[in-house]
Amino acid sequence: MAQRLVYTRVSRDSQSTERQEHLLREAGLTEDVAGVRMFSDPATSTKIPALERPAFRELASYARDGDSLTVSELFRLCRDLPDILAVREWCREGGVRLQVLSGALSGFADLAADDATTSLVVNILVSVGQFQRDLQNELTREGVAAARAAGRRGGRRPVVTDVDAAREAYRSGASIAALAREHGVSRGAIRTAVADLIPGRIEPEPGESDPEVLTLDIPGVVADHLGTVDLSPEMRAALDAGHVIRRGRGYSLRVTAPGEHHAVWLQIAMTLTGPAGRKAYRTYAQRFAPLGATERTTR
Secondary structure: OOOEEEEEEOOOOOOOOHHHHHHHHHOOOOOOOOOEEEEEEOOOOOOOOHHHOHHHHHHHHHOOOOOEEEEEEHHHHOOOHHHHHHHHHHHHHHOOEEEEEEOOOOOOOOOOOOOHHHHHHHHHHHHHHHHHHHHHHHHHHHHHHHHHHOOOOOOOOOOOOOHHHHHHHHHOOOOHHHHHHHHOOOHHHHHHHOHHHOOOOOOOOOOOOOOOEEEEEEEHHHHHHHOOOOOOHHHHHHHHOOEEEEEOOEEEEEEEEEHHHHHHHHHHHOOOOHHHHHHHHHHHHHHHHHHHOOOOOOO
16 A cells, blocks of 8 residues: 655754644644654754655655655755755655645646656756745845844843842933943843833733834745745744744744844845735735834835
């Protein structure tokens, strides 16, 4: 009996396979279904070729002629043209069909087919995808550089180390801005340190986020693209911790992160093309601008 081999992968321990599992469930591919066998490579970078990953090697030793290999998204299996070509060659040699459930190549019943049309389309789309990722990586680096030039830094925000001194200086009349410069932290960090000393301050409701941190619903189209970009560990962790919100046939990713993170992600989203991509960008920009942007982003 032919087996349906399912492969999942995440790059870091902090990442979740929730989206992959959702797509697989919709296709009827779960562990409790007869004939389905699951293989997973946790915390495995795509820099390691697919055929060299532990779980994929196990899958390869298990596969038999007539089986099928299914992945939720192509980049979970491989990201560059040489790697996909190597996987296709392995599939053809072993008589294994290759299927992707989401993305531009999802319409093919067998991506490992040796006909000229399939080979041409795979080569073109994977090459275009590689070009988009390279372009997005350039935009990410430019966005991070712009944020740093403007005095914004990514990662964990510095906290006030000498709280007593900051509080005493504030009581003596020092401004929050001056204390932030003196202690090398954000104004928000100073406000936190002297919160009970600020006249007329309204305490946030339980569960309310820090005013410098934004919780936004990132359209699924944008979230999918961000999943293909090389981001800083802090930005990637923030996305991985996001909560998926189902909206009809699509979804949004609810992410709580510093406003500067959202600014970089929004700049990356500007590369999206087509009606769906442009609409997703505008939606994200409209949600972000009133809350965190110093300038409204237009397109």
